[in-house]
Amino acid sequence: MFVLLLGFVGIQFFPTSQNQSNTIPKTDFILVNDVPKQVERIITTSCYDCHSNNTDYPWYNKVQPVAWFLEDHVTHGKEELNFNEWADYSNRRKNSKLKSIISQIENGEMPLWSYTLIHREAKLLEDERNTVLDWVSKLKDSL
Amino acid sequence: MKKANVKTGILAIVMIALTATSCKDKKKEQEGQEGHHTEQMEEGGHMDGTMEDHSQMDHGDMPHNEMTMLSSDIVTDYLALKNALASDDQDGAAMAGERLESSLKSFNSSKFTSNQQAELNEIIEDATEHAEHIAKSEIGHQREHFDVLSKDVIDFLAITGSDRTLYQAYCPMYNNNKGAQWLSATKEIKNPYYGAKMLSCGSVQKEIN
Numbered sequence: 528m529f530v531l532l533l534g535f536v537g538i539q540f541f542p543t544s545q546n547q548s549n550t551i552p553k554t555d556f557i558l559v560n561d562v563p564k565q566v567e568r569i570i571t572t573s574c575y576d577c578h579s580n581n582t583d584y585p586w587y588n589k590v591q592p593v594a595w596f597l598e599d600h601v602t603h604g605k606e607e608l609n610f611n612e613w614a615d616y617s618n619r620r621k622n623s624k625l626k627s628i629i630s631q632i633e634n635g636e637m638p639l640w641s642y643t644l645i646h647r648e649a650k651l652l653e654d655e656r657n658t659v660l661d662w663v664s665k666l667k668d669s670l
Numbered sequence: 671m672k673k674a675n676v677k678t679g680i681l682a683i684v685m686i687a688l689t690a691t692s693c694k695d696k697k698k699e700q701e702g703q704e705g706h707h708t709e710q711m712e713e714g715g716h717m718d719g720t721m722e723d724h725s726q727m728d729h730g731d732m733p734h735n736e737m738t739m740l741s742s743d744i745v746t747d748y749l750a751l752k753n754a755l756a757s758d759d760q761d762g763a764a765m766a767g768e769r770l771e772s773s774l775k776s777f778n779s780s781k782f783t784s785n786q787q788a789e790l791n792e793i794i795e796d797a798t799e800h801a802e803h804i805a806k807s808e809i810g811h812q813r814e815h816f817d818v819l820s821k822d823v824i825d826f827l828a829i830t831g832s833d834r835t836l837y838q839a840y841c842p843m844y845n846n847n848k849g850a851q852w853l854s855a856t857k858e859i860k861n862p863y864y865g866a867k868m869l870s871c872g873s874v875q876k877e878i879n
Contacts, residue, residue: 620796622818623796
């Protein structure tokens with residue numbers, strides 16, 4: 528028990544790099560697309576924490592090993608899709624990303640349930656879901 | 671009230687820890703498969719072997735044939751993937767996806783014009799991502815990615831040409847009736863989007879030589 532406690536205290540001294548940035552790059556999805564206010568609010572709240580260069584960290588990110596898991600999630604999330612780099616994607620890739628966004632939201636796979644468990648406000652209500660899906664589908668068709 | 675909050679907080683942390691761990695396990699599995707994959711490639715002489723054999727058959731300097739040889743591995747791996755999906759074989763599709771990923775990455779575009787290279791590289795970038803996902807997803811997801819991947823490969827071959835005759839087929843039902851295409855080495859329809867459920871759904875749109 529004591530060893531466990533010691534280990535827990537010990538790992539608190541391993542910091543993780545924070546995914547935070549004050550500048551919004553010119554290539555950002557919301558900047559380059561004419562995103563309606565409501566859609567902007569929804570995707571900023573429900574997607575940007577893991578899919579942009581700026582995470583709004585929760586208090587428990589100060590505790591290890593949680594910070595490691597979150598770091599892993601954010602890294603992987605940005606690899607898949609980084610809204611801040613949107614304009615750098617080729618049209619072909621944009622099309623693929625939008626298709627995946629639609630199918631992930633439709634199937635309820637995104638936002639991740641482990642994320643919405645704590646970020647209750649990030650959970651998509653049915654009308655929010657439809658609003659986002661409608662708009663993203665239109666954007667995809669316009670490519 | 672506050673106590674309850676702390677409790678849900680702790681519960682949440684445990685949950686996250688659990689999901690994150692399961693992600694890790696998945697990664698390990700993939701690594702295992704990768705190891706297997708290399709072995710297979712060596713056995714089959716997949717990469718270099720086929721290239722050499724064919725160039726010997728062509729007796730040298732026919733530029734068109736040489737060009738089409740470059741995409742030969744991509745076509746082979748794509749067709750293996752298509753066949754696995756048509757047989758509802760998730761593991762086979764995952765393995766073919768992994769192989770396709772590596773042949774896409776090792777494609778040499780230097781013989782093409784700079785415009786073509788730019789286009790080819792965009793296609794490769796996109797297709798590689800789909801192949802990666804196919805290598806680690808369940809079959810429903812694999813098919814979703816295969817839909818876009820097929821479009822990529824069709825556009826790719828429009829530039830590089832194909833070393834063998836292919837048939838472009840179309841299933842009008844997939845994707846909420848938006849339809850989806852695929853390529854096959856035979857005229858016979860074996861639908862990779864539905865497998866046994868609707869194996870013969872679809873029709874040949876055109877022949878690619």
